[in-house]
Every structure is written in C-alpha cells, then in structure tokens.
Amino acid sequence: MSFQVPDFTPALPEAFLLGMLCAILILDLFLSDRSRIVTYAIAQLTLLGAMFLTLSSMSAETVLTFSGTYIRDGMADILKLAIYASTFVTFLYAKDYLRDRGIFKGEFYTLGLFGTLGMSILVSAHNFLTIYLGLELLSLSLYAMVVIQRDSSIASEAAMKYFVLGAIASGMLLYGMSIIYGITGTLDLAGMTANITVQTPGILLSFGLVFIIVGIAFKLGAVPFHMWVPDVYQGAPTAVTLFIGSAPKIAAFAMLMRLLVDGLYDLHPQWEGILIILAVLSMAIGNLLAIAQTNIKRMLAYSTISHVGFLILGVLTGTQSGFAASMFYTLAYVIMALAGFGIVMLLSRKGFEAENLDDYKGLNERSPWYAFLMLSVMFSMAGVPPFLGFWAKLVVLEQVIAANMVWLAIVGVVFSVIGAFYYLRIVKLMYFDKPADDIPALTASFDTRLMVSLNSLLILFMGIFPGSLLGLCQAAFPG
C-alpha cells in the first residue's frame, strides 16, 4: 500500500508550536534564573507566531488532513486563536507572580506550551484517538504544572487528586470510546453513526455514551464530576490556577462539541437528557457552595462550576445557534476568568497571597482603580448588565427558550440570582469595609497592570458592544 505524505499546511500552527517548544526546551537548559526572561519572551513570540499562522490560514471551508483525523474548520480557528491569546495573557500575568515565589522556571513555559499544543490538537480533532491524544497531552502538562512549587504540600495534594481523578476519567472516556468503536466499527467522527441501524442494541450505545460524557464532564468540571476543581484551584499556585481556569475550558468545550456534535449528533435525544441533569446540578451546586467559601480561589472554582452548567445549557439545545451561544459564553467566561485571577495575582505579593476574602477589604480606599476593575469582573460574572457576562447569559437563555425549555431558563436565572450573592460580597468587601492595617502596597510591573486594566475594560467594552464577538461565534456555526 502506498504511503501518502499528509498535507501539513492546515496543521502549521501546531507544527510551529512543537518546533519552537523543542527549541525552548533545549535553550532553557543553558539559561540561569536571571535570564529566564528570555524563555518567557520566546514563549510569547511562539504564541504570537501560532496566532499569526492560524489567522493567515483562516477560511470558510473545512479541511481534513492526516487521513481525516485532523480538521480545520471555523470553530477550530476561533477556538485556537482564543487559546493562544489566553495563554499569552496567562504567561504575562504569571511572570511577576512566579518571580516573587522563586518558581520562575523554564518548565512553567515548556509545560504550558505542551498544554497549549495538546489543546490545539484537541480542538482540531476529528477522530477518537486524536481527541485522546490532545486530552492527555493537555492533562499531563497540567498535572505537572500544579506541583511546580515543589515544597508546597497543599499543591502536592491538589496535584495528586487531580492526577488520580483525571486518570480515572480518562480511563472512562477511553472505555466509552472503545464501546462506541465496537458498535460502529470506526474511530472517525465523520459518519460514525452511519453504521447504527435499528438492530443496534440501544442500551450499548447509551452505555458507551455515558462513559464518554463522564470523561467530558470531568474535564469541564461539571457536577457530579467536579470534585477536583475546588481543591486544584485552591492548591495550585495562582498562576497555574489561572492557566487551568482559562484556556483548558475552551479545549473542554471543543471536546464536548467534537464528541457529541461532530460525532454522536444522532444520539442527541439521549445526551440531551444527560446534559440537562449535568447543567442543573452544576448551576445548583456551584452557586450554592460558593456562598460558603472564605478563600477567593475556591470561591472562583465553584463559580466556574456554575458557569460550566450554563455553558452546557447552550449545547444541549442541539441547534447551531445554541452551539454558537455556548461558544460565546465560553469565550466570555475565559475573558472574565483571566481578568479575575489576574487581579487576584496582582494583589498578591512576595510572601503574601491575596487568597482570603478579607484581603479585599477596603480595596476602594487603597486602590480605587483595581477595585473598579474587580467590580467589573464580579458584576460581569453575576450576569449584570452592562457587562459582557450579561450578554453571555442572555444568548444562552434565548436559545434554551427557543428550544421550548422555558422551565430550564427559569431554573438558570433563579440560580444566577442566588449566585449573585457571592460576587456582591466581594464588591461589598472592597467598597463598604475598612481596609485591614497590615496589607502591603501594590507593586506590579507596568505591563501586568496595563494588561489587567485592558482585560477588565474589555469586559465593560464588550458589554456595551458585544455584536462583533457574537457575530464571529455565529459565523462559526452556519445554518
């Protein structure tokens, strides 16, 4: 049989990433801690290069390559751009934080870029194996990043939990994939359900489907597979929490879309019901448990779980506009998460973690500008206009209502109101309370402060002009 060299052009960003990664790996060996800024700079340039390559190969048509295991379509382009941009911002925010804690190591950037590569592959996957490849590359990088601060026991515990639970979830995903392969005879997402006939035992299909959804739900952090989220978010150094809470959510959304929509769309009646349960539970547990938290990272972790619930609402409608709404929600959420965790890191300094809620007391008197930025992030996450988070909720709710599930929309809004409380509590601490005496002054480099400000102002700006991002998301799902 003849061997055809696959067309590498659609996968140029990934190839570039991998090449630069290897270069950074080797180069970093020869750099000392003081010159680590070079690694940082090259990593950022790599990401910019990957973004440029993705932009230049953007087009309306879908291209399959690598024997149909790799796809480049509209959704992949936009999500990859978002992943590269989000990682770029994460690296920027993390720089000061890592330096202050002595973990400004090249491994952070190489692992981060490996994770980014894994995410790119996951987003462009069109085959069970490619999905698993991307997922594992991402997950293993994240496991290692969580414990990059070797002497932190809380980080080691978090990493252990993440690794063990993640391994089980990956195992379940693989098991589900093997069952579906057994029924359909193919690993390729295209035409996977073509081999399903009336004779196919439906229970086997549901069996496989459930295991696959378990794997996806773990990665997303949906209830009841959310146990790792609060512990990992709290235990990991905030820079790593920022990374975990932003770009991988985009990748998890992509995984959800590829598996359930590109592959198993014909099983929509079955997975719709499962996703409804996941969504309602996530919104409920996420919002209710966040109220009890005193650590802001843990609170943001539970808030992430509730946002994931909302995100799933858009996908379960099964319509193209529903998928576009979910994608808009995911991208909006990532922008908010970047800003939120970014401000948390900005307020942390050498020897002082701005982790407890009480650390935010009286921020309006100490630094009114950052209090205002945090206010924007908090109200946006609560879904209050005129911030971006409101439009994200509105488009998802609209799609749910259009799918004739008004009761689900009401459940969603009721939990949003319940959830508004813990966001308001942060605003209350910042604006209404007096500052504690022993909090050190804000010191952060200029580029971090500038980026945080731009990030948060983007939330307000896009809250007033959401049309462009909305149009972009809708264009990715034609028809």
Next chain:
Amino acid sequence: MFADWPILSLVIWTPVFGGALVLATGKDTNAPIARALALLVAVLTFLLSIPLWANFAIGTADMQFVEKSAEPWIAAYNVYYHLGVDGISMPLILLTTFSTVIVIIAGWEVITQRVAQYMASFLIMEGLMIGVFSALDAALFYVLWEAMLIPMFIIIGIWGGPRRVYATLKFFLYTFFGSVFMLVALLYLYFQTNSFSILDYQQYPLGMTAQIMIFLAFLVAFAVKVPMWPVHTWLPDAHVEAPTGGSVILAAIMLKLGGYGFLRFSLPITPDASQELDWLMISLSLIAVVYIGFVALVQQDMKKLIAYSSISHMGFVTLGFFLAWRIQSNSGDLRGAVMGLEGGMVQMISHGFISGAMFLSVGVLYDRLHSRDIKDYGGVANTMPIFATFAVLFAMANSGLPGTSGFVGEFLVILSAFKADFWIAFFAASTLILGAAYTLWMIKRVIFGDVANDKVASLTDINRREFLIMCLLAVMVLLIGLWPAPLLDVMDATVNNLLQHMMHSKL
C-alpha cells in the same frame, strides 16, 4: 435650531460621561472641583431636558424625539439603539433631571468622604434611568434597567447608615430576582416575534396562557420595583439606611420605574391577562393603601414612616392603572378609566416631588442631630421656624391637601374608583384619613409643641443651600397642585391611546 439634535441621547449620555469625568477628579483633596463639576453636569442635563417639554407635541400619542440607529446595535439579535418618549415617559424624564440637581445640591457639604465617587454615582444613575424611560427596544431597556442597580448598590453601601450592607444587599438581590423573570418573558417574546422592539410587542397577538405567564413574569419584576405588598420589605430598609440623596432618588424615581413598567409593558402587551387578573392588582393595591397606611402609623423612625407612606401612595398608582375594565363593565364610561390612568400618572410625578421633599426635610434634621427617631425631637418650630414652614407644607401635600400636588392624583384615582365599585373607592379613600393621620401626627410630635430637650434647643435653622432646594420643591408641589392642566394635557393623548390598546382584546 435644536430640532435636529438627538436630544434624548444627549440627555442620557451627558450625565454618564459627566459622571465619568467627575470620577477622574480622584481623591477628596479635589472635592470642590468634583462638586462643582457635578453640579454643572446636572444643571446642564436639566437644561438639555427642557426642550423635551417645550417642543413636545400635545395631541398625538406617537413616540416623539425618536432616535433609531440605522444599523442594529447587535445584529445577531436584531437589537437596535431605539429611543423615544411619549406623554408617559416625558414627565418622568423631567422629574429625573430635576431631582438629580436637587440631590447634588443636597449632598454638597454633607458628604465628605469620597465625594467624587458619590457625585459620579448619582450622575451615572441619572443617565441610566433616563435611558430606561426612553428606551423603545426591550434589550436596551433591560440592560439599563439592571445597570441602574449598580450605582444605587454602591451609594447605599458606602454612604449609608449602620445596617447599610444588609439593606443594600437586600435591595439588589430582591430587585435582581424580580427582574430576571422579566428577562425570560422578554426573551420569549423575542423568540415569538424575532424583534426586540417594544412597539412590536404591543401589536403582537398572544394566546391567553402565554399572556398570563408573561403578565406574571412582568408582575414579579414591577411589583418588586413599585413596591407592592408583599414584596415591599426591601424598601423600608433601603430607605432608612441610604444617605439622604439616595433616599430621594430611590423614592422619587426608582419606584416610578415600576409604575412605568406596568404602563409600557403589562397593560399594552398583555391586556387580556391584565383584565383577568385585575382583581389581584386591585387587591394588592388596596392592601398597600390601607394596611401599609396602618403600619406607617406606628413607626418611630421618621424615614421608615415616610418609606411606608411611599408604599401606600404607590398603591394608589397601581390602583388607578387597573380600574379600566371594572369601569367599563360597571358604567361603560371610559372617561373614568382615563381619569384613573392619568390620576396614577400624576400621583407618580407628585409623589416624586413630595417624598423627595420629605426625605430632604428628615435629612436636614438628621444632619444636625444624627437621629431619625421621633422621640428625640419636639418643638422644632421654635428653633427652626423656616424649616418648620416647609416641613408642614410638605406634610400637608403628603396628606393630600387640595392646592398641593398630592391632592390631584388621589382625587382623580378615587373618582375613577367610584365609577368602578363603591367598596374599592371606600378603601382607597381611607388614605385621606390614614395619610393625614400618620403624616400629621409625625409633624405634630416633631415640629410642634414645646422644645423637647437641649439638643432641639440648640438647632440652627436651614442655611441658604437647604433653603434653595426646599424652595424649588415647594414651587413644584404648589404649581402642580394649583395648575395641573399642563401636566394632564401632555399625557392625555398617550393615555387615551393606551386605553384603546387595553380595551382591545388580543385573543
């Protein structure tokens, strides 16, 4: 010359950007600049809003000063930047701009911490509220409706009283909870009509079940805002803990948003459901008038008393709006229904001035003695005669004395209630007694009699700034009371048009 200017956009965005500019003045060392700039912006906005009155065409119910963007604001959802006013919203916008000027002057020396943020919050809130009154696109309306909560949340929370955190969280979560149901209803209407235009919704035919669900969703949102019994409990706390300026805006404008919502959304979009459930609205309104009137009678805190009085007066507003169908089935004379609607509208405007004035009066006393308890006062007239004159005038207006604006609205609504049903009118008219009772009893205990204690003996009368704002408000109260015709003429065409919508079944 100003005919081509986008007046509504100017009136909305001037205070918003002006507020941002005031914020930029920064720390309290620049407080004089912040105050002066804020006053300038507020007066400018008021002057910009005068053409809305002067150039308003009486006799047409069409939307005026309409601005609609050629391109949709958000193409994906057909959302346009669509503004316009009619006889209902235009007086409310003028009330807003006038009240903001009063509030900025009222906070002049009283607020000393974070002055720039205080002034900016009021200016931004003013812009957003005017936007709510003039929005003709449902998505734009909702965005501004919710966005308005943020500055009020901050105002009560930073400059409020001892229990301000509880009060402001309660205020925000209560109103947010009510509003999200309105969001679901608006999204449902969008799904049906593929448009966010409120005028389209008013024309769109809906089945009875859909109408009832949408009416109830709107009811939750507007009942919390008005507030109606039993979802009124946030208001006394919010009023008591808010700073004086916050209470004035809350009472004068924010409550009217609920009433406006009924007029703009519930009545025209779901007329059949409104007819079906008018017994509910009338009962809740009468409970507010009578029961809350009694609750006001036993209050010891002056601000709480005025808060309950506000709820009671707003009961009149909602009563007037929902009498139309009873009047038609009873006597068939729809002029009575017009009286009810116009009475409710005038009551909204008049209550804005009167309750604002009463809260400012309490604020004057609080600034001096730092107490709102009635028992800490007595015989204030002896040491503050000019203030006492104003306070008694506003108290009379609150009780509904003819010649003051408080009488006009109540009289129209009671007359209209008589055309519907004797007993409704009977209970509504009890406000004439209850209102006089709680207000005048409070005035008697605080203002009249002998000087109660040393603190009262050491009170100084109102200064020129306080005199100015009281004068302005007294003028408005007397003007509307003695000559309400201009106000009624402005709303007449719109109210008649609305009534036609209401009487015309959509089924």
